Amino acid sequence: MTLTADAPSGVTPTEQDLPRIISVDDHILEPRTLWQEELPAADRDLAPRVVREKVSLHFSGGHYGFTRDDPDGHWCDLWLYDDLVLPTGLLHAAAGVPPEEQRNIPAIYEDFREATYDQKARLVDMDTNHVEVSINYPNTFPRFAGQGFAERADKELSLRCIQIYNDWMIDVWCGGDGRGRLIPLTLVPLWDPRLAAEEMRRCAAKGSHAIAFSENPSKLGFPSLYSGDWDVLWDACTETDATVSMHIGSSSTMPATSPDAPLATTMALSSQNAEGSLCDWVFSGTLSRFDDLKIAFAESQIGWMPYLLDRMDIVARESATGGVELDRPPSEIVKGRVWGCVFDDQHGLNSRDAVGLEHILFETDYPHTDGTWPESRAVAHRLCATAGMDAVECHAFLRGNAIRCYGLDRFGIAD
Template sequence: MPLTDDIKMISIDDHLIEPPGLWVDRLPAKYHDRCPHVEEITEDRVEPFYAKEVHLKKGMQVWRYEDTLEPNVGLTATAGLDVKDRNFSPVRFDQMRRGTYDPVARLADMDEDGVWAQAPFPSLPGFSGSKFLRGKDKDLALLCVRAYNDFVLDEWCAAAPDRYISLIILPMWDQDLSAQEVRRCAAKGARSIAFPDNPAGLGLPSYQTTAWDGVFAAAAEAQMPLSMHFGGSKIIPFVSPEAPQAAVTALFGITLFNSMAELVMSPVFKKHPTLKVAYSEGGIGWVPYALMRMDQVWEDYREYPIENNVDPDRRPSDVVREHIYSCFIDDPVGIGLRHDIGVDKLLWESDYPHSDSLWPNSRANAQKVFADVPTEEVRKIVETNARDLFRFH
């Protein structure tokens, strides 16, 4: 049995649903009507929700931040639901499993799933905290970012420090403030930074610029990897307007190939040789092809004078194997190709409580996926690689 009982599975991608009082409990009363807070819908009406419309009905609960409304969409909290009952409809907190928004209750769900530790990404702020980037009042937005991080560090992870890996968010509209927040949270024990997979997708400076040097230097100094979840930059794979959401979701891993290619052909890792990146929810089966293709292109372009951000001395595949970790939920193709990627750079995730999660059967499914993998390789992939990367010992 490759996945032996003594191996403690560590997931590096899960999600917490922020409890209703997260911001109002931490911000002064004068901000309570504008900071994120939960409101009850008292009459039927229609509100815009991204590119679609959501029909809000009396009795629903929604988040309000400044002048926007946003519900907790059903697919963000599907743990325990049959597939036929999963949809995009808004859900109330009393319709969710308590473990989605309560760190103590979450532990029981983790035990049932056979998962020892989790690294939860935010929900309402977006996977990289981009909601506050779009906030109109940047002073309020900064307070919201800090309040979220304090909640993660002082309440969520403090509920079980040996079972939660802390991911913080940044005030990305100001790189100096972002570097300060990295240092502030590092002093409180933060383990990683939820960072956009390609900040240019959010209208922010790209990896090719010097804008992020202070942030990356602070992260490297604190040994905090950048945790990048697909969708964190709001980059959506192109499909026709008539295509179903399933087509978009199936393609989302491509956005991490996008991120990887731009990162390794930028000055980032040359300037910050100890900086690490962990990709979430993109799968790993595509990585060997990406390494091959980037190396092929590098051979042709590395000496072009105009390609001044391409390192002519290091193959992209070598850069990836030194700096970038990739993770998966259920990827037998990728596991078969694990040595083409590097076993030391593979991580596992449970994605609780999202629709891709296999809860409460994550460990049982992993037994099947790892059936032909040596136990010591399994241990690295599901436990010790994460412990080393996140300093989680």
């Protein structure tokens, strides 16, 4: 076993002895016919639907683009929803595709593993990957916090579409054989905090106790955390013991340095969104006002946390400079309240004492290009062994922390 200079030593279990994984960030390809089947005929022309066309994709100036009805393109499942046109790409769900074949090209659902959209096949892929439990974010047009619904003009239709999605997520995707293994994640209408609270409570009554929220709603044109407008939603989350989950990119923006910077620059800077979001949650006083509220950042990694918390503590002490008054230092406010996710952050695990091991969750990011299927257990073992983590620490990292963060005991998931 090789240890880095700053990694404490410990006896790491063998790969075969690691506990079954709870992945708090995976994704599901939404059913192509869901809204067409559930909505009345009068709404179907504007509702989400899929058409199949030949499409070509391109990336330039920091943005993806596409051309429809391109005779030289690839067959593509194209999502249409009101004024939205969104092509499905191979990179939406590249699990099982050899790395050298993972390209930004159009795709149809049949190009993907069946497990990306079929529950029975997903459970098999989870077993293959040593994963017992999975939480799934949307993967196509809804985007990670449901902002695809929030951007449409007809908000009544958008709300019905969100409710259809949530009912499908709770009753179908997470029901039947998936109960206790696939954990529901509720979308809320981001354009109206009171409606969001009502939908949160409705879904909690059906058994969903986590919501997907934006890391920065202000970027979407909605109230910021500093406004206090979202307090009605945090009341609902507190009452129902629901965890607020924020995926990177859920503000529909990603860090960039210049219009001509390659995608690699954005990918390397991806944790910046979570850093800004945590500042908002603390300096807005939201985490102080709602002592029982729990939040989690998906795909954010965690190596950035020690520096940011130190810096936030300094800024909070210098009230003349920082302009905030808090009841405790930020590093105290977040304890036991804020979690970050790791899929490959060796520095973060090596620094776990500074981060706080109890704040660290594991994800497989199935079925994305960053995902570790079907080698997630091997990846987890490499991370844990290199960091010198013992059996107790490995258990907390791979499942115990997730059970506490998301209250998974209510689903019958034992520690």
